[in-house]
Structure formats: C-alpha cells, structure tokens
Amino acid sequence: MNVTINEEGSRASVRLEGRLDTTNADQFMKDITPLMDGNHTEIDMDCTDMEYTSSQGLRMFLMLQKNVSARGAKLVLRNMKPHVKEVFDITGFSHIITIL
Amino acid sequence: MAYGRKSISNRLSRYVLLISAGLFVVVTLLLGFLTRRIIERVSEAVAAKDLELAVSEVEKVITEVERAVDNVDWFVERNSSRQSFMTEATRELVSANPNIIGSAVAYEPYYFPRKRWSAVYTYIDAETKELKTIPMGNPDYDYPQLDWYRVPRLHDKPMWSEPYFDEGAGSQRMATYSKPLRDTTGRFFGMITSDISLEWLAGRIRDIAPDGTSYAVLVSANGTYIAHPDSTKVLSQTVFDVTAAMGDSTALAMARDMVGGKRGSGRFNGGSSDDSYAAYGPLSNGWSVLLVRSYASAFIYLYLFNLFLALFIVLGLIGMYLGCRRVIRRQTMPLVEFSQAAMTIAKGNFKATIPPVKSKDELLTLHDSLVYMQKSINEYIAELKTTTASNERYESELNIARGIQMGMLPRNFPQLDQCSLNAMVQPAKEVGGDLYDFLVAGDALYFMVGDVSGKGVPAALFMAIARAAFRFIGPLGLSMAEVMSRVNNCLCDGNKNEMFVTIFAGRLDLKTGLMTYCNAGHNPILVVPAGGEAYFLHARPNLAAGLFPDFPYQGEELLLAPGTRLVLYTDGVTEAEQSDHSQFGEARLKEWAAGLNPAVSSGSATIDLYSRVKNFTRGADQNDDITIMTILFDKK
Numbered sequence: 022m023n024v025t026i027n028e029e030g031s032r033a034s035v036r037l038e039g040r041l042d043t044t045n046a047d048q049f050m051k052d053i054t055p056l057m058d059g060n061h062t063e064i065d066m067d068c069t070d071m072e073y074t075s076s077q078g079l080r081m082f083l084m085l086q087k088n089v090s091a092r093g094a095k096l097v098l099r100n101m102k103p104h105v106k107e108v109f110d111i112t113g114f115s116h117i118i119t120i121l
Numbered sequence: 122m123a124y125g126r127k128s129i130s131n132r133l134s135r136y137v138l139l140i141s142a143g144l145f146v147v148v149t150l151l152l153g154f155l156t157r158r159i160i161e162r163v164s165e166a167v168a169a170k171d172l173e174l175a176v177s178e179v180e181k182v183i184t185e186v187e188r189a190v191d192n193v194d195w196f197v198e199r200n201s202s203r204q205s206f207m208t209e210a211t212r213e214l215v216s217a218n219p220n221i222i223g224s225a226v227a228y229e230p231y232y233f234p235r236k237r238w239s240a241v242y243t244y245i246d247a248e249t250k251e252l253k254t255i256p257m258g259n260p261d262y263d264y265p266q267l268d269w270y271r272v273p274r275l276h277d278k279p280m281w282s283e284p285y286f287d288e289g290a291g292s293q294r295m296a297t298y299s300k301p302l303r304d305t306t307g308r309f310f311g312m313i314t315s316d317i318s319l320e321w322l323a324g325r326i327r328d329i330a331p332d333g334t335s336y337a338v339l340v341s342a343n344g345t346y347i348a349h350p351d352s353t354k355v356l357s358q359t360v361f362d363v364t365a366a367m368g369d370s371t372a373l374a375m376a377r378d379m380v381g382g383k384r385g386s387g388r389f390n391g392g393s394s395d396d397s398y399a400a401y402g403p404l405s406n407g408w409s410v411l412l413v414r415s416y417a418s419a420f421i422y423l424y425l426f427n428l429f430l431a432l433f434i435v436l437g438l439i440g441m442y443l444g445c446r447r448v449i450r451r452q453t454m455p456l457v458e459f460s461q462a463a464m465t466i467a468k469g470n471f472k473a474t475i476p477p478v479k480s481k482d483e484l485l486t487l488h489d490s491l492v493y494m495q496k497s498i499n500e501y502i503a504e505l506k507t508t509t510a511s512n513e514r515y516e517s518e519l520n521i522a523r524g525i526q527m528g529m530l531p532r533n534f535p536q537l538d539q540c541s542l543n544a545m546v547q548p549a550k551e552v553g554g555d556l557y558d559f560l561v562a563g564d565a566l567y568f569m570v571g572d573v574s575g576k577g578v579p580a581a582l583f584m585a586i587a588r589a590a591f592r593f594i595g596p597l598g599l600s601m602a603e604v605m606s607r608v609n610n611c612l613c614d615g616n617k618n619e620m621f622v623t624i625f626a627g628r629l630d631l632k633t634g635l636m637t638y639c640n641a642g643h644n645p646i647l648v649v650p651a652g653g654e655a656y657f658l659h660a661r662p663n664l665a666a667g668l669f670p671d672f673p674y675q676g677e678e679l680l681l682a683p684g685t686r687l688v689l690y691t692d693g694v695t696e697a698e699q700s701d702h703s704q705f706g707e708a709r710l711k712e713w714a715a716g717l718n719p720a721v722s723s724g725s726a727t728i729d730l731y732s733r734v735k736n737f738t739r740g741a742d743q744n745d746d747i748t749i750m751t752i753l754f755d756k757k
Contacts, residue, residue, distance in 0.1 A: 040702070042744060043549075043576060072702075075745065076574040076623070076692070083668065084619045108692075112623050112642035113664030 024052035041078035130450035168414040211243035223316035323348035335414035342407035543723035544750035554580025555746035562596040569626035602676035612667035651684025655714035693747035
C-alpha cells in the first residue's frame, strides 16, 4: 500500500495505491498517523488505485474517521473501485464514512 | 590443506619470476648491445694495430731491398766501363740479402760497341740452391722494351714494378725494384734491379694475425693483389674486381681511396651476415697494405658470453622462484591456518581456536577480526538461544490458545429431522478471528457466522466475547434485531481498540421454515432453493457490531421452502486468492452451488466447498480465515 500525502494548508490530499491487507495494515497505520495530529480540517483521499482492503484495513479507516469526527473535521474517500466500495457497503461502513 | 598451484605463494612467486625475467631480458639485451659496440671498437683498434704491424713489416723489406741496391750501385757506377763488375754486383746483392731472390744489371743498348744487349741476371737455382749467373738479352728477350727497364728509365728514378710472374730464370711470382745507373758524368747507362718473392712477402704478413680473425692483403699501385690469403687472387684480380662484386659502395670507395695512396678505415659488408672492418695504409713505394677484420669472429666470444649469461640467469631465476615460494609460503602460513579455522567455525564449531600471530601487520589485524567475529557469533548465538526459547514458549501458548478457541466452536452438529447443519473454521494464522455458533432451543435453530477485524490473539479474544454474548442473548426469545443490538452494546462496552465484528445471525423456525435474521455488516449469505437457482441474500447491511453503541439494527425474514440450503461464509472464501491475486469471488461460489447435489448432506457440502476453494488457490498462502456453515432445511 502506497500512501502519498500532499498538504495544502489545512487541507490534505491523500493518494492510496495498492492493496491494504493484514500484512501491511500496521505500516498503513503509521503512514496515516500525520493525518491524525489535528492539523487538517479537511482530508481528501483518492482511492482510484486502491485494489483491496481487508477488515483490518476497514478498522484503520474507522479509527481515522473517529479521530476526524472528534475534532469536527472532514474526511472524504473518492473514486473507489466498485469491488472495494462493496466491502464498505456490506459492512455498513458507508454509513459512517463519506464515500463520493 | 593443499591449494597446489593456486596458492598465494605460487602465484606471487610466479609474478616475481615474470617481473625478474622481464628485467633480466631487458638488462641482457642492453648489455649485449653495449658489449657488441665495445667489441667492435676493440676489434677496430686491434685491426689498426695489426695494420701498422703489417705496414712496418712490408716497409722493412722494401727498405732493406732499396738500401741493398743503394749499397752496390755506386760500385757499378764507378766502374761503368767494366762489364765484369755486373756479375760481381748481382752476386753480391743476392748472396748478402735473404730478401732478394734475384738481381740484374743491364746496360743501355750499344753502351759497349757492337753489343745491343749487355746484361747479367743472378738468381738462386731452385734445385741446387746455388747462385747462378746468366747473360740476358736476345731477340726474344729484348729487355730495353720490358717494363722493369723501360718505365724507370722513362721516369728517370728508382721504381718498383707491378707484380708479375717471371717465366725466365725465377719462375715464380715476384716484384722488381729497378734503379737507373749513371756514370761519373751523370749520364744514364743502365739499370740495376733486385727481385723479391711475393710468396715470401705474403708469408711475412700472413703471420700478422695468427688467430685467423683478420688477414692482411698487399695491393700494388694499380690495385692488383700482391699478397692475399686466397693465392688465386694474386696477380689475377684487383681490389676493384672484388669490391665491385660485393655491391657495397663503401667498400668500393675505400678501394679507390686506398689505391689513391691514402690511409683510412671503414665498415663494409663482404656478403656474410656480419659486417667486416677494413683498415688500409700506403707504403713508400706506392703499394698499400689492407687489413680486414671480421667482427663475427670476435662476436663468437660475445655469443659464448651471452650463452653463459643466459644459463646463469635461468639458474638464478629458478633459484629465486623456489626461494620466493618458500619465503612467501612461510610468511602466509597463518593465512592457511586462518582459513582452516574459519572453515571449522563455519562448519559449526564456534569455539574453534584461532591460531595466534607473532607479526604485527595485516595478519594481526585479520587475526583480531577473526577473534572479534567469533566472539560476536558466540554472543549472537547465546542471544538467539534465549530468543528462541521465549519464542517457543509463545508458540506453545498460542497453540494452547488455538485449542481453547477451537474448543469454543461447537462440533456436536445437530442432525434433526427438519434440518442438518455443519460448519468449519480454517484460521489463516494459528489463532483466528472468525467464528460460528449454533444452538437448538425449542422449535428453533439459532445460528451465526462472524468475522472479527484483524487476526491473532486480539481478534480471538474479541471473538470469544461475541460468541459468549450471542450464546447468552440468542435464545432469550427476542427478535434477531434486538439480539444484534444487545450483542453490539456488549461489544462496544470497553472496546478501546476500535475492534469490530461482522455478524450474520438467524433464527430458523423448524416447523414453518421461517427464517428471521439480522445482518451486521456481513457478506450476503447464499440461498440455494431445491431445484432453483442459487442467489445471494442481499440483506440490509446495518453496521458491523462493536462500533457504535445503540445502533438501530433492523431485522428481516425469509420463508424457506423445504430442501433449501443456506451457505454462510466469511470473506476468507470469496477473497481466497491465487498467487496472482485473482479471487475466488461470488461467481465461483454460485457456480459451485449450482453443481452441488441437492441431496448431499451438510457435512459433505461444507467439505466440498472448502476443497473447491483450496483447489482454486493451488497452494498459495491463505491470507484470511476461512469459515463455512451450511444448513439444509428439509421439512419431512
């Protein structure tokens, strides 16, 4: 999983590439830690090239979402592939996380 | 250990040998060149000395002859009118001078009245060795017309003749010194002569260079050979004949120079592989002496010297090679020992002794490095042993945990008249996060399949809570939505790590076939009606349990026709991957269901699906737990 973070003031554009599974979930957690330090009011994640997420990965998104909600900021996931979106839908995560 | 030809000592020795041999070759070539030049110079000096010797030797003869003639001519001149003195004078000359082989006194024609010829010739008889005196002059031997008489008379001075073969009294090759005679009034009246043998003269100069490395040649005023080691050339050839045949312009120039009465020297090639050196000088009578010295003859010593030098060098190089090899081998012996010690260590004997080093050089550094490496390895191994021991403990604890977890999953699958149920979990790691549960209470079958986020011990613990909650709350008689809500609240309580679990839970009324269910974010279950096409039950997803307390879960219901089979699973089935990441997928699951014999038991169906998944992944690593539960509702 490749995570590229572009910061434009209080807005963070994030690009996700590859597969998010049990083997690299911990690394993904470290990669997105800078987004949880409270500096950004708006986090925009481009999921065009995200191929897969496991339930462990969903947990990471959930933790980020809870962190963002607690400080009144916004998290948006964009351009998700249908089969990845399906995972978010099945588990009901689409209710919690804004997916455009 | 034998390294043979590839050992360092052999290699280094060979390099030393090659470099030394190269140096020796260069030095030898240089030395050879210099020696050659020196030998040439010495050769030339020797030739110059030999020339002087030859010149003085011949000059001595000439002077002696001339002086002998001078000593008697006054006697003849005083007594010019008395013929008898002729005989006396010639006999005196020949007998007193070993150089002179013949002598003549000849008068001008008609010096004595009525006598055209008046002359005597005295010589040593070849057979008797006695002096003989004979009169000269007759119509066949008209001496005033002959060169020895005519030419000096013409020039009016004493002269040496060109060499000639005397067919008269002497019958040998000779040269003649002729001196004009004058009476008291100064009038020319005759000629006095002395002959010298050219064979004898040649013998005098032949001894100049007895070693044969050089030879002397005597040449007349017009270039004819007077004396030459090759006697066939004498009188028959001139220096110009010989030098022209050589085709060497230097030789020809030198020949001209020599015949012109000059002194000189030079190098020329007479046709052989090596050059020769010529030195020449004039004699007082117009003749010249030529000394030829061949360099090649002198170079023989140089070649011999070189041969010995090469022999010594080869022997020296062999000695040096052997010596070098011995010294280097001794000096690098610790390396061999080190490599043996390193090999011993590499084979697993970590306590092997590193051989000590006496010298304080790179070998000592290598020794210290080896000792340090050995120490590090031993420390690392000790550490590794501790780590391994503790890892083994963790592993055994994990195995126990797995046993406990698997023990929680019920295996006493109900074989009721109305339905049969079978299930299995294959964790990806030792301890997994998938779970299933079922229980029969009254006329109802309660069942659930769940998937905890993550794997390992945390997932297993979370799963245990979920299973306990379901087992307790399930059969209380509540709606499935209510059951899920309570289970959710149970799980949310104290869940600080954002763990969650997706659950499909249902209650099947065994009498009516009515299934009420609630889906908490789980995969849609597969419904396989008897004789109909299988379909995924896309229930309302609600939300995975454990995330938000008091989430309003909503239940649904489905009436099952007899013979309907339910297939519950976790994403470990649909997301089972081959090594190229292609997934098993819902389509293959559906395909499997279509090909399944409707009458087959739940146990066989479960195993069949699992083996289908395993066949698909073809041994690729399993990256998620696989859980399968099949229920066959078959109201009799």
